[in-house]
């Protein structure tokens with residue numbers, strides 16, 4: 001485990017345009033088309049880079065309903081968008097979400113491998129299996145893969161992609177003009193994967209980048225999700241519910257990684273962060289209350305239903321107990337749905353209280369810049385987080401965080417004042433993965 005002296009906070013910025021909630025879009029300072037305006041993304045990626053963030057993060061899902069939150073209703077495809085950001089920035093990491101349920105490993109290996117070359121080693125892939133059942137109907141299926149099958153496929157999918165990324169040894173291309181030798185054929189390798197879900201021959205027509213391979217992110221909550229994250233993830237976007245829940249998640253994920261023979265320091269736990277910042281704690285609390293109060297109960301019930309595959313909670317009495325949903329197939333965002341049910345039962349929440357608690361991002365970070373910095377430090381030093389992923393939408397909130405909170409973290413020696421590396425692996429303190437075809441027999445035997 002890294003000693004406290006060497007540990008540095010990691011900060012990411014989710015670029016969410018008009019917002020994944022139901023009120024940010026009404027902010028007068030936010031253009032209504034921010035989610036489809038490449039200029040908005042370039043501007044905010046550059047602001048995050050100027051504040052020395054580790055990465056920008058693009059979330060995604062291939063299914064919407066009329067009630068979906070504004071940013072998700074009308075947005076750009078992550079990889080297309082990140083390629084434009086790659087040529088508009090020079091240091092910050094570029095992490096995109098792509099589902100393993102409705103893509104092919106060969107294509108995904110090419111796309112993220114290409115982004116890694118275009119960005120000179122700054123690409124990351126947020127591996128999701130898609131929790132929204134409706135996505136299946138956009139890909140010719142009548143039903144979504146069962147949760148357990150989704151994760152089985154996802155594990156094999158990532159293994160194939162990482163195998164394809166190693167198709168060429170790093171010195172496979174001598175490009176010897178005098179001798180007329182472009183490729184050393186002994187250093188090109190076919191994967192010839194044959195598994196329960198995928199058969200992929202390879203090789204991939206793309207060499208490795210200067211960070212070896214893109215960084216793998218994940219956001220599992222359920223047992224299966226955590227096990228997959230512990231095996232493959234180098235960054236985990238954690239959806240946690242307060243400090244104690246975050247400490248439990250952090251300890252559990254690191255233990256699962258160690259149990260699978262991994263260095264727990266090579267998996268960063270990064271909870272989402274939606275701070276509400278004002279000059280004083282009182283003003284910030286009032287602002288948070290006003291923001292929360294501005295979301296209609298209808299919208300809160302819709303957002304609550306999203307974790308249950310957009311189940312319609314409007315059919316139940318608002319001030320009655322959280323309804324019995326045991327008949328629902330929790331095949332959507334299983335971990336989130338199970339946690340909502342558990343907490344609602346444990347705390348005897350009414351449906352209204354559950355909608356207010358889980359229907360919008362609850363912020364544990366409300367206060368003056370000092371208060372926010374203190375709470376970030378408490379989570380970081382209390383091993384509840386290795387860093388955070390800041391949700392970027394309202395300009396004022398992002399500006400306050402960059403200009404008021406980041407300098408406090410830097411003054412405390414918790415966060416970088418300057419980039420020391422050029423790749424995403426470098427920023428995150430991750431090793432460049434050895435090419436499997438050039439590992440020594442001893443290393444292969446040790447695996």
Ligand SMILES: Cc1cc2nc3c(=O)[nH]c(=O)nc-3n(C[C@H](O)[C@H](O)[C@H](O)COP(=O)(O)O)c2cc1C
Nearest residue numbers: 059060097128130219220221222225238239334335
């Ligand atoms: C902060 C955060 C961001 C997420 N972003 C996405 C996303 O962009 N696309 C997606 O399909 N799922 C996303 N998820 C959902 C996860 O991939 C996963 O399905 C969910 O956390 C439930 O985990 P489980 O499947 O292990 O129960 C996100 C989850 C969290 C906590």
